[in-house]
């Protein structure tokens with residue numbers, strides 16, 4: 001387990017993932033019934049952008065930094081509000097959100113926790129002992145959050161279905177081992193069997209587009225009636241050694257999501273793109289909108 005998210009926190013891919021995570025949680029809040037967020041590969045919770053890891057790569061500067069480096073059109077500001085509220089909550093003097101005031105960046109469990117209501121629950125699972133300890137410190141004494149140290153692929157089966165029978169599962173593996181694309185497909189199949197009404201967000205990298213197409217083909221073959229993808233390419237993927245983009249496969253997306261992502265993703269491609277061929281797109285893999 002060499003992957004450390006501290007090097008990448010707040011990059012373009014986190015912006016995509018965390019903005020969508022926030023929108024799905026906000027949709028779940030439209031009904032009074034309680035729900036659960038399960039984060040199978042949670043990381044540490046909050047990241048210090050002035051720390052040596054973040055400074056070494058500077059990735060956050062072309063992600064959340066660039067997002068906040070210019071004015072946001074009103075429509076985009078509205079769509080991003082829950083996400084940016086969570087970012088603002090980790091930083092002082094952030095009203096309105098601005099690049100220069102950024103010091104800390106919330107990871108997925110911190111964003112999810114910030115958006116929960118009384119009665120909703122978060123399970124933050126992380127296998128790396130140092131990160132699990134950081135998560136446990138971050139959420140110490142919080143009755144709405146449970147921190148676990150299971151293998152994420154075991155957690156994906158063992159924690160489903162949640163007792164609320166409503167919720168969201170984020171599967172965000174590091175893609176440092178071969179076979180993670182297969183594990184995502186198999187993991188989703190197993191998880192859906194246990195909790196078919198849940199919303200699932202599966203993160204994947206876009207390096208070699210052929211590899212991505214093959215993965216998405218296998219997901220589509222599962223035949224689910226509602227499966228979509230949200231993708232952000234920051235450049236044309238000509239060099240398969242680079243992280244040219246990333247995506248979230250979304251099983252059972254809320255019906256409110258398509259309209260927002262049709263606006264947000266092209267905007268993110270314009271704001272965060274780093275070369276010709278930057279695009280952002282939400283599309284169905286199977287079923288209709």
Ligand SMILES: C[S@@+](CC[C@H](N)C(=O)[O-])C[C@H]1O[C@@H](n2cnc3c(N)ncnc32)[C@H](O)[C@@H]1O
Nearest residue numbers: 005041042043107108126127128151152172174
């Ligand atoms: C991409 S990071 C997670 C980032 C986090 N979800 C966020 O958005 O802020 C992937 C995490 O998975 C952890 N990890 C690696 N292998 C794992 C496994 N088998 N089970 C659970 N966590 C694992 C890594 O330590 C790392 O913190």
